[in-house]
Amino acid sequence: MDIEVIKKLIQKYQVGHSDFMAKAEVARRYYENETDILFPPSKEEREKKEKPLRNADNRIPFNFHGMLVDQKAAYMFTAPPIFDLGEKEENKKLSKFLGDKYAKICKDLCIEASNCTVGWLHVWKDGKGVWKYAVVPAEQVIPIWTKSLEKELLGVFRYYQDIDEETGDAYTIYEYWNETECAAYRLKAGDEIGQLMPHQMFLVDPSLCEYSNTYRHGVGEVPFFPFFNNNKDTNDLKNIKPLIDTYCKVFSGFVNDLEDIQEVIFILTNYGGADLGQFLRDLKDYKAIQIDNDGDGDHSGVSTLTIELPVEAREKLLDITRKCIFEQGMGIDPDPQNFGNSSGVALQFLYSLIEQKAGLQETEFKTGFGSFIRCICRLCDISIKDDTIVQTWTRTSVKNDQELAQIASQSKGVISDETIVDHHPWVEDPEKEMEMIQKEESEVEEISQMFPKNEPIDDPDGGGGDD
Structure with missing residues (x-):
């Protein structure tokens, strides 16, 4: 493809992808238990300096998002989908190609889609001529869709960072994949997009050590397959992020209050000592202090300042917030009191929300797996009876065996x-x-x-x- 066309496509789609990357980065942070409580804005820092009596600054994150995502991944893909092509021998060929890593691939796709709204599966042929497949990080993929209602994939930019081994310079590599070939380009760090150059990274003639920036992949279609999280094009963090932030702030504030009130504040009236250091030494050594008294009506003495904490209100708020997180996140609170000796009907009711969420993702994933399996069968010469692939999905949940x-x-x-x-x-x-x-x-x-x-x-x- 003409390099000028490539430059225009990158300029057109890079802006929208930057917003996608920002949202995906936040979701990945929360999945790894790095919530916003760990990164306070500058306004809160200024307010902190204006409160000299507030010394404690505990910031405690809670990994509710990671728990809910892993819960859904385990529920849906501990037993990965099974594909029936209509013939036992063909099923064995397909299972052999998918290999032992298939279950992990399914789990990774689920986590990618839950955090980034979409997961991507890539198919390619290695140097030995063997077809491979793997999950590509969603941040590396910029899809180009048709304007039709069916929204077909026209092409894909895969871009990532690389280091030139000879010069040590950092580059951004752009691979453009369409239905016939892959073309590679690279841009040096700090350069403008107009300085994009072809990247000779594909070995076309081993005997002559000849390299090219393009090669025909032979897949017959764009070798990237999308797996969307749901029909709304959203991730699993969107509905629960404000609730997680509230829980972290309330809990961390409660811990800070408990730590601050352990420092007793003494109020001294007509203290007769030389300085506050002597007051603390007398209190420690003699369990007594010297007070000047001016006679009747004098209120000389020592008192302490105590702080009353609204413990009950905070406990109630934390309980309500936790319940809302699992309701809005459509998951199961692992609190043991929610299970007990539940019957089958009660357990089904307990799993009703996560089943709805899993059902939405299953509908989208079935389309992705259908396209992927048909592509693999065509490449590996595996026949599909009546062009019908039967997908069997199994849920893994607590059951009354x-x-x-x-x-x-x-x-x-x-x-x-x-x-x-x-x-x-x-x-x-x-x-x-x-x-x-x-x-x-x-x-x-x-x-x-x-x-x-x-x-x-x-x-x-x-x-x-x-x-």
């Missing part, structure tokens, strides 16, 4: 054994479990054929007697 097992045993003869096995709480792979059941039944049948039951022998004499 005894109740589920009883329901499964009582369903024998009412529904098929395969359905019972599929919903049994101890079964992780229904297909493998059915194979084991069939194997056990066949072994029992072989043993019964080897040792048939003896038929009763008729006694012609009609009596038992000795032989």
